[in-house]
Amino acid sequence: MITKLKKILNPDKTLPLHNLINAWDDVDDTLIGVDGSFTNCYDLTFLPDAVHMTESEEGAFLENFKRGLLSLPDNFVVQVVVSGRGDNHEKVREYEKTVWTTTSLAREIVSRKVSQFENINSRRMIYRLYITMPPAPTAMIAGDRFYFNKIFKPVENLRALHEAGCVKHSDACENFIRVLADVGIKTRRMTGNEVAQEFYVRLNPTYSRTVSFVPVAGETLRSQVCRSAAEHTFDALALDGFYYRGINLFQRPGDINFFYVAKFFAKLEVDFDAVFILQYTPDSLQSDSVARKEMKFDATVAAATMTAEGRQKSEAIHRMLDDTLETGQRIFNFSLCVVVHEKNKGHLDQKTAAALDAFRAISDATAIVDDMNHLSLFLSTLPGHWFYNRRAHKFALAAIAHFLPVHRPWQGCAVPKMIFPTSGGEIIGINVFDPELPAKHGLIIGSTGSGKSFTTNYVLTNFLVEAPNNHVVIIDVGGSYRKLCELFDGQYIDVRYEDSCAFNPFPMKKYFFDEALKPDADLLSFLSLIIQKMLKCETFSGRKTMIVENTLIKTYRNAKSDPPSLGDFARELKDFEGDAEDKATAVSFFKDLGPWVSGRYSVLLNNPNPRLVLDPKKQLIVFDLQKIKDEPDLGPVMFFVVRSAIQSRLTDLSLNKIIVIDEGHQFFSDAVGTQLIENLYRTARKFGGAVFSISQSPEDFLKTPAATSIIANAYTKFILKLTAQYELLEKLGLRPSEIEEVKALEMSPGKYSEVFYKFLSHCIVLKVQPNPLDYWICTTNDKDRNIEDAMRKKYPDLSLREIILKLTEESV
Incomplete structure (x- = not known):
């Protein structure tokens, strides 16, 4: 009986898509609908990271953004489409062009890294904004079918109305785009050809890969872009070799903030399109007072079927609605759907489940798989086709300002000298010598077992393979860098009471x-x-x-x-x-x-007769103070005397140099040591160098008298998983929301470690996810050392590099 009902309500059939497409032509890069609507299309080329704004920055951003929404004329529609695609290789190609490898090892590392990242299913995020002025109610539209009303018999009237509409729409769009620019959102107007291409690719996902779009004079736009037929079934839409499924917001969240929206996108699996639509319609049927009553009724009905926790959430919604009524906030029609697509229906089910879970990340909002509406929701992803999602909710202006995705995580440095996947599935590049940095100094902090030594080796390896003029000097007390030094043909100085160490x-x-x-x-x-x-x-x-x-x-x-x-x-x-x-x-x-x-x-x-001579051609020099670290007089002096030994390297402006101090805080715990470390930081900055201090806990830095100077000059921070002392992170310059991100860091030994990375005021959670070669270069694990030693005994004639490569091949 149910199966028969499904077939009656929505029989399987192949549909001529062009009859459903509201695209007549483009005039001066404005999309003209068959119904007479006007739509301008924009690429959102830069979006601020609102999640990590300060309270005052967030307040200013929201107020200005709300001002922009209120500036739009009544009935105008804002449609934001965020697309996640699994083909983000652009950053990998940029990285490949920036590195300047001169050794076989460096070329091997870069080659394998490029191959690794090209095979990672990383996401490329595309943010687009469409602003539509619908037709006058008496002019064009009836149900889902478009036609020109006979009211436009005189051609002059039609032309005059069209021109007036163009001016009104253009002025409103320009004003809104100016407001976006004021809050740091950069846009680029899409050309008519780009908009046509967008239709063509979406409506012909397979065909468009082999046959390019060619405009045809004299044909409507919808006739030109439709080359495929669609088959709409109860649980999916089939189109040109892909299955599509729509998931629609069903029950609104109890609370909305930027962090929840970011979590929502992080949980979605590519390929997807998330469509956010809002419209203010002030006619009597949609008046604010009626809308508020509808919202409260929805919340009351929902509460009747909820658990105790759900009823508390419903009460919070009631309080929010009462506040909305008292403050006179404008109420908008708002819809949100996610359309996932895949060639395999089994994979489509997996992406559907991820999308349903993603909605719950927005303060336990709920969504439904909108069966029988998959075609409509797919069409709602197209520019100007907002009306196809009929499941609208009432939202106050303040909630809308938080909900619209006009922000995104930091996208990394302009020049990707190193590349990392992020916890959100994207690939970004960083550059520890980025020109934006007032000083290049940094911190690396992580508890024992967090992957701190591995991450430090990983970052330094990436730095060394960037270019031959990148040099590293390490002052260590634990022997964690001996293998790295040997691999890069560096100079390892095991400081002890011998003539060979005299300088x-x-x-x-x-x-x-x-x-x-x-x-x-x-x-x-x-x-x-x-x-x-x-x-x-x-x-x-x-x-x-x-x-x-x-x-x-x-x-x-x-x-x-x-x-x-x-x-x-x-x-x-x-x-x-x-x-x-x-x-x-x-x-x-x-x-x-x-x-x-x-x-x-x-x-x-x-x-x-000092015998220690530093080779200026060596990219990497390690001073291991392990054997003298417990000497109360000699240890601290030798720690700082290293600065004299590297004076020529330190002052060479042609070099990018990092001085790594690993667990060296014990050497600058007094007043003189504080002045010496401050002198080192100051001198390194003067000559374009960086000092990276590494420790197991925030307390190690904070308990030294030099803490203020070290922290104030550390403009980059790598923070790994901690076991305690989260409350001290605020003193390292992290805000409460950032500290919560550190608490949530994850790791899987041997596979990846998440790292909270702070670059100036920007923040992102990176993944240190090594390929097999990276792993065997960077590991300091005792079990792995034993495997290396066994391999050396088995192949005594092989160099360390050959041993590492052999271990790499066996791991693949």
Whole structure:
């Protein structure tokens, strides 16, 4: 009986689509409907990230956007169509063009990464806006069939009405687009040919891939774009090799905000089209007072069938409606549907289930699979075809302003030096040396087991393969970068009490003096602080600072060797010329420097034949302080003396350089260490470098006196999953909504880790999702190390690179 009823109500049949298409022609890039309507079409080329706006920014955005909606004349229709497509390779191609590989390893890494991302079913999001002025009620339309009314017998009247309509529609569109520009939304007017192409591709999804659209003079637009027939059944629409199904909003959400809308899109599976339609109609049948009564009646009826939680939600809706009545907000007709399509009906069912789940993300809104209306909902995705979705709801202006998708997640940096999938399924590019950054410094934070070491290796690998002038210096205390260093033919310095690790803490004279033979202020301050650290003086009076700085200048001027040595400096202190008090201070400094000049530390810092020479051609240098980290005097001094060793690299403006400090907070926990780390940050910034500080918890940064300086200068942050201390993230510059995103981060060991990435005020959740080669390069897991060691024993003649490639092939 039910089957017979279905066939009576909606018999299976092949439909001539062109009779249902409301597209007559385009005039000056305006779509003219068969019914006499006018529609302007726009690409939304840039949308702000409203989810991460501050409270004041959000308030200003909403007020201005509502002003724009109120500026539209009565009966005008706003149609926003958001399309998700599974073919986002544009960013991958951009990335491939930006990297400048010069080694076989770099080429292998980039090649496999490009291949990986081309095979990821990532989404390409397209946002379009259509603004329609419907025809006058007496003029054109009756039901679903379009015709020109006999009222237009005189051609002059028709022309005059048409021209007046054009002016009214054009003025309203221009005004609305200006308001969008005021809130940071960038648009581009689509040409008539682009609109025709949009119809053609949607109505002929397979045919259009092989046969291009060619305009035909003398034919209506709808006749030109329809090349396929549609078969409409009870549960789907079949069109040119694809099945389509419409899912319609059934019960409105209890609350609406930008975050819920973002979650809604994140849950949808490509390919989909989400159609948001709103219209204000002030006639007596749709007056605001009647609309409000209808809304309250809907909520009351719904509450009768709800659980206790549902009734609470219904009561909240009642309160919202009462507030709407009191404040006199305008009520709009609003509809929202999602149309999914797929070649396979089984996959269509999967996408349908995802769409139903996506609606629930909007504060538990409910949707229905709108059987018998799949053709109508499909047609509602077309420009100017808003009227095909008849399931309209009443929404207040404030809710509409939150609901319309005129915002989207941050789309990444302009030049994609690294590419990542996002939690929302898109691919974005980032650039840690983006010109927008006032300073390039960053933070990486993640609890043990969160993938912090893996992520750091992954980011650095991406940075190193970008270009040969990208250099990295790592100061480490755990041995996490030995494999990376070997793979990139870097220089690994395992610092210990041996001649092989001895180097001069004083840079060469050319770095100390400028062309006018004046000392560099930052370098002079740095060396003075190093001496203060050796002397174990927490504070220096102005007089003591002057003695040390004057002696440093004299040492650089008098020393026969270049660079001078710590011993040269000590001799200048011993022979200091000044009054008795200053001379006594200088001599005491000389004596206190004994352990460094001639004692146990001299083998490293005052060796007459320093053997450690840094190769300027090496892209990667690692200083491993593991063996001296527990030395209370030597550890902190050696940590900062590294800055002298890399002076030539640090000041080379032709290099992009990152100095990585992994768990180094223990070395700058006092006043002198704070000044030294601030000096390093300042110098790196001065010469276009970056300092990346890495730690397991926010507290590690915040408990150091240098916290304020480090955090204030860190314009990029990578935050992985934490086990605690979320409340401290606010002190790192994260807002409450951003902290909630950190709490929700997910990971699957060996597959991916989600990372909350903050770039200036922009935020996005990235996925570190390695391919097999990335995985074996970046892993620091003990189990994986054992597998590597076993492979080395099995193939003792293979290089590390060959071992990694062999492991990669076995993992595919």
